[in-house]
Structure formats: structure tokens, C-alpha cells
Amino acid sequence: MTVTATPDPRLLAFHQRLPGYAPTPLVHAPHLAAALGVQDAWVKNEVDRLGLPAYKILGASWAVYRELETLYGPFSPWTMLDELAAQLAPHQPLTLVTATDGNHGRAVARTARWLGLAAHILVPDDMVPARIQAIEAEGARVDVIHGTYDEAVAAAAQLADEQHLVISDTAWDGYERVPGWVVEGYGTIFQEIDQQLAEQGAQQPDVVAAQMGVGSLAMAVVQHYRAPGRTAQVVGVEPLRAACVLQSLQAGALTEVPGPHASIMAGLNCGNTSPLAWPYLQGGLSASLAISDAQAEEAMRLLARDGVVSGESGAAGAGGLLALVSGEDASAARTRLGLTPASTVLVISTEGATDPEAYARIVHPGADHA
Numbered sequence: 001m002t003v004t005a006t007p008d009p010r011l012l013a014f015h016q017r018l019p020g021y022a023p024t025p026l027v028h029a030p031h032l033a034a035a036l037g038v039q040d041a042w043v044k045n046e047v048d049r050l051g052l053p054a055y056k057i058l059g060a061s062w063a064v065y066r067e068l069e070t071l072y073g074p075f076s077p078w079t080m081l082d083e084l085a086a087q088l089a090p091h092q093p094l095t096l097v098t099a100t101d102g103n104h105g106r107a108v109a110r111t112a113r114w115l116g117l118a119a120h121i122l123v124p125d126d127m128v129p130a131r132i133q134a135i136e137a138e139g140a141r142v143d144v145i146h147g148t149y150d151e152a153v154a155a156a157a158q159l160a161d162e163q164h165l166v167i168s169d170t171a172w173d174g175y176e177r178v179p180g181w182v183v184e185g186y187g188t189i190f191q192e193i194d195q196q197l198a199e200q201g202a203q204q205p206d207v208v209a210a211q212m213g214v215g216s217l218a219m220a221v222v223q224h225y226r227a228p229g230r231t232a233q234v235v236g237v238e239p240l241r242a243a244c245v246l247q248s249l250q251a252g253a254l255t256e257v258p259g260p261h262a263s264i265m266a267g268l269n270c271g272n273t274s275p276l277a278w279p280y281l282q283g284g285l286s287a288s289l290a291i292s293d294a295q296a297e298e299a300m301r302l303l304a305r306d307g308v309v310s311g312e313s314g315a316a317g318a319g320g321l322l323a324l325v326s327g328e329d330a331s332a333a334r335t336r337l338g339l340t341p342a343s344t345v346l347v348i349s350t351e352g353a354t355d356p357e358a359y360a361r362i363v364h365p366g367a368d369h370a
């Protein structure tokens with residue numbers, strides 16, 4: 001599949017105007033490369049993205065901006081966020097609403113805080129307290145839905161009205177505009193990677209792993225790395241307990257995986273693939289697999305050896321590649337992906353230790369965690 005997606009030329013300049021913008025590091029990862037049996041491995045490290053411990057703020061901030069611009073724009077030129085906030089004042093009160101497994105909701109709440117808007121975030125009932133507290137600390141109202149992430153998504157959709165803007169990173173029938181902008185917002189990651197590789201005189205990756213919840217990040221990966229002129233293979237990775245993309249691919253049609261989805265990869269615990277992402281995943285993934293919690297933990301420890309603090313969902317892409325090259329069909333998988341000892345792979349560590357207690361337990365077992 002070839003994909004043509006022309007990113008909005010204003011995207012990077014928008015992110016550069018947000019407080020604390022800096023490109024996140026592209027880390028050379030020799031331990032990961034050795035474990036995969038390849039020449040080079042790169043890790044795009046999203047442990048600190050605009051002051052938050054995950055990449056999601058790129059999509060959330062851009063989607064909020066584009067939605068506000070569509071509803072209330074055009075805005076007069078602005079440099080600082082408070083100049084933008086002042087232009088929104090006549091439309092207040094406004095509340096940004098979303099469901100989340102953690103990172104997206106915190107990012108929407110942060111964007112709301114930047115713009116002087118309210119935020120109402122719905123979370124599934126299995127979310128760990130550390131993630132709920134992090135969202136509340138952004139000043140958001142958090143409601144725990146008695147059910148899964150997918151039920152939280154449905155509940156958030158019900159709250160939409162003139163004063164409540166739903167900023168979801170997954171799509172549903174009739175709701176595709178905002179999640180499309182979320183995906184577009186992730187494009188800054190790839191613009192940065194291209195520049196960082198060029199600066200190092202390094203080659204483009206041969207294989208790129210993308211961990212998948214609803215599949216929006218993987219859609220952005222496919223849009224970039226399967227575009228005309230690019231040759232990388234894209235591998236999608238999910239938790240065994242929430243493998244909605246894999247099951248959909250096997251069925252040849254969108255397939256729901258009912259909850260509970262109790263994997264430790266909280267950001268990936270989704271039972272439904274975004275219908276917006278689906279055609280890109282169906283046409284653009286070279287391989288798709290599901291991994292166990294233990295495999296995610298192994299990847300967290302390996303990435304730590306390369307100096308990358310990577311949470312459970314953050315490490316899942318690396319975990320998937322490790323599982324592929326050590327599984328029963330390893331040699332067939334290598335052949336299918338064209339993975340040789342001369343290859344370069346790229347993974348995106350999409351979050352840091354968003355559950356610090358669990359991170360310490362997994363990566364530093366035996367240390368005193370009291």
C-alpha cells in the first residue's frame with residue numbers, strides 16, 4: 001500500500017509555540033540492536049514531550065487547536081498561548097471532553113489548562129490511581145466509568161454539545177474529523193526523526209514498530225513510512241488481551257475484543273480499532289502480533305539498558321520485535337520483513353514511567369520499593 005498524506009505545513013510551527021517545546025531525543029540503542037540481531041536500533045524517546053511523560057500531547061494539542069479554529073476561527077496571528085486564549089474568551093465556558101486509558105486524557109487536560117478551558121476526562125474502572133491523580137493534577141474533572149475504555153469512549157461521546165467539545169483519539173461513525181487531526185499531530189515525531197537521522201548521516205529505518213491501542217499512532221507511522229519513496233516495513237504490536245487490530249486483520253473486518261482487557265500495557269487496552277485507522281492498518285502493516293505482559297516487561301528492562309525509561313505501553317513496540325525474532329516463526333518473520341544483520345530498526349518509546357511504582361518493580365526488582 002502506498003499512502004499519500006500531505007501534513008499541514010503549520011504543524012511543526014504550532015508545536016514549537018507550545019511551552020517547553022524541544023525535539024525529543026533519538027537514542028542509539030546497541031543493546032536492543034544486539035537482541036534483535038541487527039546493525040542499528042533507534043529509539044525515539046517520548047519520556048518528556050512538552051513536559052508530559054508521553055507523546056500524546058502532540059495529537060491532543062493539534063486536534064484541540066484545529067477544532068477550535070474550525071468552530072471559532074480564523075484566529076488573528078498569535079505567538080503565545082495566552083494570546084490564543086484571549087481570542088477564545090468570548091466563547092467561554094468551554095469544556096474539553098475525552099475518554100482515556102491515561103496519556104491522551106492527561107494531554108487533553110494539559111491543553112485545556114494552557115488555553116484556560118475546563119476539562120472533563122472519563123476513565124475505565126481499572127485505571128491505576130497514579131494515572132488518575134496525574135490527570136486531576138492538570139485541573140481536570142475525572143469520572144471513573146464502571147466499565148472498559150471502550151465504554152468510557154461511548155460515555156464521552158454522549159457529553160458532546162455546544163459547550164462540550166469531544167476530543168477523542170479514536171473515531172466512530174460520523175466522528176472522524178478530530179481523530180484525524182490527532183493522527184496528523186503525531187506527524188511532528190516523524191518530521192523530527194527524519195531531521196535527526198539526516199543530522200547523524202544515518203540511514204532510514206528498514207523496520208518500524210508501532211504499538212497499538214485504537215491504532216491512531218500506527219496510522220501515523222503507516223502514513224509516514226509507507227508514503228511513496230519510502231521502503232520501511234511497519235510492524236503493529238498489541239497486548240494479547242486486547243488484540244483488536246490482530247483479530248480484525250484475521251477476520252478481514254473490524255472485530256471487537258470484549259473486555260476486561262487487563263494487560264499491564266494500559267494505553268493499549270482497547271477493544272475496538274479506530275475505523276479511521278483501519279484501512280491504513282489493513283493495507284500498511286507488514287506484520288501484526290500480540291505480546292504478553294512478560295514480553296513487555298522484558299522490553300522495558302532492555303530499553304533501560306540503553307538508557308531509555310520506557311513504561312509498559314511505551315516498550316511494547318520493542319517487545320513485539322523481540323517476540324518476532326525469538327518466536328517459533330522467527331526465520332519466516334525475518335524473511336517477510338527483510339530483516340538482516342545489516343538492518344536498521346526504529347521503535348518509539350511512547351511513554352516514560354507513567355506508573356512509577358510498577359516501573360520500579362519491573363525494571364529494578366529486588367530494590368526496596370517501600
Ligand SMILES: Cc1ncc(COP(=O)(O)O)c(C=O)c1O
Nearest residue numbers: 212213214215216217267350351
Ligand atoms: C504510551 C502509549 N503508547 C501507545 C499508545 C497507542 O496509541 P493508539 O491508541 O493511537 O493506538 C497509547 C495509547 O493510549 C499510549 O498511551
